[in-house]
Amino acid sequence: MTELDSDADAALVASWRDLLARHAAASCLLDRELGEKHGLGMSEFEVLERLVEERNADNSHVLRVQELADTVHLSQSALSRLIGRLEKAGLVTRAMCPDDRRGILVALTEEGCRRYAEARPLQREVLALTLGGPLEGGCPAQG
Amino acid sequence: MTELDSDADAALVASWRDLLARHAAASCLLDRELGEKHGLGMSEFEVLERLVEERNADNSHVLRVQELADTVHLSQSALSRLIGRLEKAGLVTRAMCPDDRRGILVALTEEGCRRYAEARPLQREVLALTLGGPLEGGCPAQG
DNA sequence: GGACACTACATGCACGTGCATTCAATGCAA
DNA sequence: TTGCATTGAATGCACGTGCATGTAGTGTCC
Numbered sequence: 001m002t003e004l005d006s007d008a009d010a011a012l013v014a015s016w017r018d019l020l021a022r023h024a025a026a027s028c029l030l031d032r033e034l035g036e037k038h039g040l041g042m043s044e045f046e047v048l049e050r051l052v053e054e055r056n057a058d059n060s061h062v063l064r065v066q067e068l069a070d071t072v073h074l075s076q077s078a079l080s081r082l083i084g085r086l087e088k089a090g091l092v093t094r095a096m097c098p099d100d101r102r103g104i105l106v107a108l109t110e111e112g113c114r115r116y117a118e119a120r121p122l123q124r125e126v127l128a129l130t131l132g133g134p135l136e137g138g139c140p141a142q143g
Numbered sequence: 144m145t146e147l148d149s150d151a152d153a154a155l156v157a158s159w160r161d162l163l164a165r166h167a168a169a170s171c172l173l174d175r176e177l178g179e180k181h182g183l184g185m186s187e188f189e190v191l192e193r194l195v196e197e198r199n200a201d202n203s204h205v206l207r208v209q210e211l212a213d214t215v216h217l218s219q220s221a222l223s224r225l226i227g228r229l230e231k232a233g234l235v236t237r238a239m240c241p242d243d244r245r246g247i248l249v250a251l252t253e254e255g256c257r258r259y260a261e262a263r264p265l266q267r268e269v270l271a272l273t274l275g276g277p278l279e280g281g282c283p284a285q286g
Numbered sequence: 287g288g289a290c291a292c293t294a295c296a297t298g299c300a301c302g303t304g305c306a307t308t309c310a311a312t313g314c315a316a
Numbered sequence: 317t318t319g320c321a322t323t324g325a326a327t328g329c330a331c332g333t334g335c336a337t338g339t340a341g342t343g344t345c346c
Contacts, residue, residue: 012270016169019274020189023166024216026159028334041302046163065325073167075304080326082302102311102324127155131162140218140334171304184332208295218334223296225332245294245341 026130028140033126038119039089043082045123046072048091048116051108061108064097068106091115169273176269181262182232186225188266189215191234191259194251204251207240211249234258 030042040048050071051061069079083106086092091112097103108116173185183191193214194204212222226249229235234255240246251259 009267012267012274015274016270019162019166019169020216023162026162031334043302066323073163076325077305077327078303084326097324100312100324104325124152124155127159131155131158140216140221174304186332209293219295220297220335221333227296240294243294243342247295 022131024140026127029126029130030123033122034119037122038115040115040119043072043074043078044086044091045116045119047079047082047086048108048112048119051092051106052113052116061113062105065104065106086112165274169270172269172273173266176265177262180265181258183258183262186215186217186221187229187234188259188262190222190225190229191251191255192263194235194249195256195259204256205248208247208249229255 027042030045034040034042034045047068050068051063054061054063056062065079065083068083069076072079074082083092083094083104087094091109093107093109095105095107097105170185173188177183177185177188190211193211194206197204197206199205208219208222208226211226212219215222217225226235226237226247230237234252236250236252238248238250240248
């Protein structure tokens with residue numbers, strides 16, 4: 001291994017550890033805060049946000065499960081269950097896709113829109129806190 | 144909300160999504176590759192790496208559990224169990240801390256050192272692949 | 287010395303995740 | 317049309333995680 005190789009290696013590892021630290025801090029705090037104050041997990045919030053961004057002409061917010069899967073970093077099964085939780089909470093509804101009856105359309109409800117709007121400021125606050133500064137020790141440490 | 148606020152907000156969200164994407168791609172691929180080819184998870188590798196870096200005068204590699212907890216982003220309980228798995232696999236040993244009999248000293252074994260050395264090139268390769276380029280779609284998508 | 291708060295680590299438990307599988311619907315070929 | 321591979325999503329299962337708690341050891345104040 002040449003000098004340059006080990007330098008590149010060290011830089012890579014350093015950026016990887018920085019990534020890990022920031023992700024841990026942000027996702028842990030997000031899960032805790034959103035869960036406590038809005039009954040949402042980090043990924044639940046992300047899914048709601050994708051739906052909110054998908055504003056159709058008639059002001060409905062509808063996405064196919066597969067389209068959601070492209071933007072949320074979850075396995076297909078995890079996403080399926082997450083949508084199940086959101087549905088049970090009344091934040092989205094599931095409907096069959098008329099074009100392709102295998103597909104499922106996920107639609108944001110009024111309540112879902114409201115909960116997202118309520119949670120959003122807190123989420124942004126946590127992001128600013130954990131991604132803004134030059135990292136400051138993370139969450140999982142119940143001590 | 145002013146124009147500047149929403150700009151800052153958008154930038155924050157963009158960097159957050161980038162972070163999520165890179166973390167998902169890297170951690171998923173790491174877990175899969177390290178697991179398949181070396182029987183290690185991402186966090187197991189990280190713990191071994193911290194131990195390897197802790198080279199004492201007598202060439203032993205020993206760290207207290209709490210010291211590990213500071214650098215690995217896991218809860219105390221998760222770390223305890225992770226060390227249990229490493230111990231069962233013969234990659235580390237647990238010993239009581241003579242100074243403070245509450246503490247546990249975790250020591251890298253020969254086998255642990257070997258496994259780390261074997262896995263390291265692959266880990267670096269995955270990091271280069273997922274952190275080097277400008278992201279390219281991630282893992283959790285068993286389709 | 288005894289009581290008490292605190293620390294370090296382990297463990298019971300509930301939960302979210304991914305993998306493998308299943309089931310229904312679709313598309314294509316013969 | 318029948319037969320078969322493929323796709324979209326749901327489900328059984330095992331596993332790793334975090335939270336709350338338990339247990340042992342330490343330090344302090346009286």
